[in-house]
Amino acid sequence: MAPLPPPDQPPLDHLSTADLRALLHPLTIRAGPPLRFTNWATTFSSTSQAVFRPTTVEHVRWAVELARREGQELRAAGAGHSPSDIVCTGGYILDLKGLNRVLDVDPATQTFHAEGGIILRDLHPILLEKGSLAMSCLGSISDQTLAGAISTSTHGSGVSFPSISTCATFLDIVLPLPSAPVVRVSRDPAQDPDLFHAALCGLGAVGIIVGVGMRVERAFKLEEEVFSMRFDEFNKRWREIAESAEHVRCWWFPQVGRVKISRLNRTTKAITPPPSALTTYLSSVLLAKHIHALVLSLTRYIPSLLPYHAWFMWTFHEQPGRADWRLFLRGVWERVVGRTEGSEVWPSVRGLEAMDKEREKQELEAKEEKQKLNRPPSPASSDIGPSPSTSARPTSPPFRPLDADRPSRPTKLPSDLLTPPYTPPPLSPSSSPSRSISPLTISSSDQNDSEVYAKSGRKKLPWPILEDEPSYRVDLGVKIFNYDCGFPQYTYESCVPYSLTGSALYTLNAFHTTELARPGYPLKAHFPIEVRWTERDDGWLSPTGGGRGCYLGAIQYRPFNLPVPYRSYFSHFATLLHTSFSGKPHWAKSHHLSPSDLRALYPRFDDFLRVRERVDPRGVLVNEYVRRHLVDECAAGKAEEGKGEMERRVRRWKVRP
Numbered sequence: 001m002a003p004l005p006p007p008d009q010p011p012l013d014h015l016s017t018a019d020l021r022a023l024l025h026p027l028t029i030r031a032g033p034p035l036r037f038t039n040w041a042t043t044f045s046s047t048s049q050a051v052f053r054p055t056t057v058e059h060v061r062w063a064v065e066l067a068r069r070e071g072q073e074l075r076a077a078g079a080g081h082s083p084s085d086i087v088c089t090g091g092y093i094l095d096l097k098g099l100n101r102v103l104d105v106d107p108a109t110q111t112f113h114a115e116g117g118i119i120l121r122d123l124h125p126i127l128l129e130k131g132s133l134a135m136s137c138l139g140s141i142s143d144q145t146l147a148g149a150i151s152t153s154t155h156g157s158g159v160s161f162p163s164i165s166t167c168a169t170f171l172d173i174v175l176p177l178p179s180a181p182v183v184r185v186s187r188d189p190a191q192d193p194d195l196f197h198a199a200l201c202g203l204g205a206v207g208i209i210v211g212v213g214m215r216v217e218r219a220f221k222l223e224e225e226v227f228s229m230r231f232d233e234f235n236k237r238w239r240e241i242a243e244s245a246e247h248v249r250c251w252w253f254p255q256v257g258r259v260k261i262s263r264l265n266r267t268t269k270a271i272t273p274p275p276s277a278l279t280t281y282l283s284s285v286l287l288a289k290h291i292h293a294l295v296l297s298l299t300r301y302i303p304s305l306l307p308y309h310a311w312f313m314w315t316f317h318e319q320p321g322r323a324d325w326r327l328f329l330r331g332v333w334e335r336v337v338g339r340t341e342g343s344e345v346w347p348s349v350r351g352l353e354a355m356d357k358e359r360e361k362q363e364l365e366a367k368e369e370k371q372k373l374n375r376p377p378s379p380a381s382s383d384i385g386p387s388p389s390t391s392a393r394p395t396s397p398p399f400r401p402l403d404a405d406r407p408s409r410p411t412k413l414p415s416d417l418l419t420p421p422y423t424p425p426p427l428s429p430s431s432s433p434s435r436s437i438s439p440l441t442i443s444s445s446d447q448n449d450s451e452v453y454a455k456s457g458r459k460k461l462p463w464p465i466l467e468d469e470p471s472y473r474v475d476l477g478v479k480i481f482n483y484d485c486g487f488p489q490y491t492y493e494s495c496v497p498y499s500l501t502g503s504a505l506y507t508l509n510a511f512h513t514t515e516l517a518r519p520g521y522p523l524k525a526h527f528p529i530e531v532r533w534t535e536r537d538d539g540w541l542s543p544t545g546g547g548r549g550c551y552l553g554a555i556q557y558r559p560f561n562l563p564v565p566y567r568s569y570f571s572h573f574a575t576l577l578h579t580s581f582s583g584k585p586h587w588a589k590s591h592h593l594s595p596s597d598l599r600a601l602y603p604r605f606d607d608f609l610r611v612r613e614r615v616d617p618r619g620v621l622v623n624e625y626v627r628r629h630l631v632d633e634c635a636a637g638k639a640e641e642g643k644g645e646m647e648r649r650v651r652r653w654k655v656r657p
């Protein structure tokens with residue numbers, strides 16, 4: 001392990017525990033609300049002994065050393081966004097948000113070095129101002145800290161874009177070893193690459209990430225095209241769609257049988273004017289927040305309203321075409337007569353038989369796919385390999401690239417990102433996928449582009465690919481990647497191998513459609529289901545560490561912060577994806593897999609545990625989350641007993657509901 005330069009880390013042995021406490025005193029909170037950690041979704045909270053608010057790496061070392069000497073549990077807290085108990089502890093919490101400096105931005109190598117506690121939202125403007133740089137891919141929000149996003153393998157969407165942590169070039173980590181050393185780790189064989197690969201999705205269990213070196217790209221604008229499709233068409237043509245743009249993300253409304261698709265490409269076109277303040281208020285605040293929350297709170301008592309509400313929100317808020325009451329009324333009518341457009345699986349006996357047959361076929365495919373997973377990956381392919389069904393399926397005409405009539409643009413990152421085993425691209429500006437654009441100035445060629453776009457961009461594409469007008473907008477990358485995720489929510493997300501996307505979607509649709517047909521809609525599922533694709537990466541515990549993947553995410557909103565039923569729905573959703581498709585849960589989202597379940601999914605699971613034991617032999621960083629999912633089969637066993645665990649947790653730290 002390569003320690004940082006010695007002046008940064010004098011040994012701590014000369015300090016007694018009392019000295020450490022005295023040094024930490026001004027940074028310590030021992031009373032009041034901050035002692036109660038609550039995550040963003042207000043779904044998990046814990047009361048700790050003390051919260052430390054370090055502003056320097058030295059402060060972090062003192063806190064880590066104190067916890068190690070006292071035998072206290074210590075967990076790093078970032079922005080608290082994770083909808084899980086990953087941070088919860090009755091011991092010490094290290095609130096890293098004060099460790100938020102950007103130490104270096106280098107436009108020449110397109111890299112930066114920042115402290116781990118910086119929130120992504122605060123990092124973006126600094127990268128832009130200091131180096132005209134931007135992160136290559138982001139998820140739907142930038143509310144997480146840099147270290148938090150790395151530690152949980154936070155992802156965006158794009159078949160050529162791996163998770164955020166893959167862009168890390170080095171990490172500075174404080175270890176809970178004697179004297180709390182700070183080490184710099186990287187892919188370099190001299191810089192403990194094992195610890196680096198463990199820390200790329202380290203779940204706060206392999207040290208405290210205080211510094212991050214990261215590869216970025218020249219700041220860019222994105223053009224977004226939004227259109228919608230019937231689910232069955234989407235289910236057949238998902239691969240064409242996923243590979244048709246740099247970033248593609250989809251929101252599926254199972255109650256409506258349609259999918260909203262957003263395709264993003266880098267562009268030099270002019271930024272499009274935002275909608276008026278009134279339109280934004282009516283659509284994004286009044287409708288998407290207040291009315292949505294009001295109806296969802298009613299559906300806690302009358303769940304049969306949910307499918308109608310899905311049609312309402314689809315018609316008036318989500319679908320890219322013009323809002324039209326007739327569309328909503330058609331949805332209501334279809335619901336009344338018991339059929340949902342866009343689904344090939346009708347809830348009739350005939351439909352259910354067909355569904356069972358197809359299900360058997362899917363299971364067989366999944367089995368074959370699982371067997372393939374156990375074989376070493378072929379060096380020629382970046383995903384697990386095409387499934388027999390998907391490769392033999394092209395019954396429809398090829399998906400027409402939506403910008404066929406537009407100037408061509410780069411669509412992929414360098415091919416060395418796609419070839420396993422993963423080796424990071426050299427940090428030379430010439431290897432960057434980006435182009436020299438200034439996002440803040442609109443050149444005359446931008447204006448020309450804009451005219452071309454205005455003339456050719458709004459063509460209606462042929463039935464049945466597009467039934468409504470696509471909509472377009474251009475803005476800075478970050479403003480397009482991120483969007484308002486509404487209000488607090490329970491979420492569950494699972495990553496299935498890329499080639500199983502179609503089968504997994506089919507199975508989920510069969511499940512939703514069957515449940516939709518049951519009187520009173522006991523499934524009580526909200527909407528939408530998010531569908532996003534991510535390239536293979538090299539984190540040992542990254543869900544896409546073994547190959548390109550498709551993330552499928554369910555959301556149950558908490559209107560006005562009220563609890564809603566979600567366990568039964570998420571448990572079906574999770575079990576379907578885990579058992580039939582080797583689905584790996586997103587680590588930041590609450591799940592029930594035990595160490596042995598996870599060992600079967602991750603070939604480097606035991607390597608991770610070995611590294612963990614090496615850097616944290618006293619288990620300072622082991623909280624209940626880490627025990628349950630990584631190190632203690634017994635803790636997980638108790639969790640699987642079901643309610644027992646939940647009740648115990650409610651006593652130790654209140655879980656709502």
Ligand SMILES: O=C1O[C@H](CO)[C@@H](O)[C@@H]1O
Pocket residue numbers: 139140141485489491530553555
């Ligand atoms: O991935 C996701 O991020 C947002 C915010 O947590 C959530 O809506 C979605 O599942």
